[in-house]
Amino acid sequence: MxxxxxxxxxxxxALGVVVxxxxxxxxxxxxxxxxxxxxxxxxxxxxxxxxxxxxxxPEFAAFMARAEADPSSLTESERVRWYSYMTAVWRHxxxxxxxxxxxxxxxxxxxxxxxxxxxxxxxKGWAEWFQANRQIFSETLGRQVDLALEEIxxxxxxx
Numbered sequence: 001m002x003x004x005x006x007x008x009x010x011x012x013x014a015l016g017v018v019v020x021x022x023x024x025x026x027x028x029x030x031x032x033x034x035x036x037x038x039x040x041x042x043x044x045x046x047x048x049x050x051x052x053x054x055x056x057x058p059e060f061a062a063f064m065a066r067a068e069a070d071p072s073s074l075t076e077s078e079r080v081r082w083y084s085y086m087t088a089v090w091r092h093x094x095x096x097x098x099x100x101x102x103x104x105x106x107x108x109x110x111x112x113x114x115x116x117x118x119x120x121x122x123x124k125g126w127a128e129w130f131q132a133n134r135q136i137f138s139e140t141l142g143r144q145v146d147l148a149l150e151e152i153x154x155x156x157x158x159x
Contacts, residue, residue, distance in 0.1 A: 053085075
C-alpha cells in the first residue's frame with residue numbers, strides 16, 4: 001500500500017512538472033510575441049523620427065534634396081549635418097537588417113524596408129555617402145547595399 005501511494009505521488013509529481021513546462025512554454029511564446037511587437041514598434045518610431053524633419057521642415061527638405069542630388073554643393077556646416085543624418089539613417093537600416101537576421105523583424109517587413117533602402121540608393125548622394133563611409137557599418141549591411149546597387153545597375157541595363 002505504501003508503495004502504491006509512493007507510485008501515485010511520483011505520477012502526480014511528474015504530471016505537475018509536465019503542466020509547469022507547458023505553462024512555461026506558453027509564457028515564453030507570449031513574451032516572444034510581445035518582444036517582437038515592441039521591437040517593431042521601436043523601429044517604426046525611429047523611421048518616423050528620421051523622416052519627420054523632412055516633412056515638417058521645408059528648409060531641411062530643401063537641404064536634403066540638394067544633398068541627395070549633389071553632396072559636393074554643400075557648405076561645410078551642411079556637410080556635417082549630412083554626415084550626421086546619413087550616419088543615423090544607415091545605423092537605422094543596419095538595425096533593421098540585424099533585426100531581420102535574428103528574427104525580431106518579420107521577413108515581409110524587412111523586404112519593405114529593403115525596397116525603401118534601394119530607392120534611397122538611387123540617389124547619387126546616398127550611394128556615394130555609404131560607399132565612402134561603409135567601414136563604420138557592418139559587413140552584412142555593406143553586402144545588402146552592394147546587392148541593392150547591383151540590382152539597380154541591372155535594372156538600368158534593362159531599360
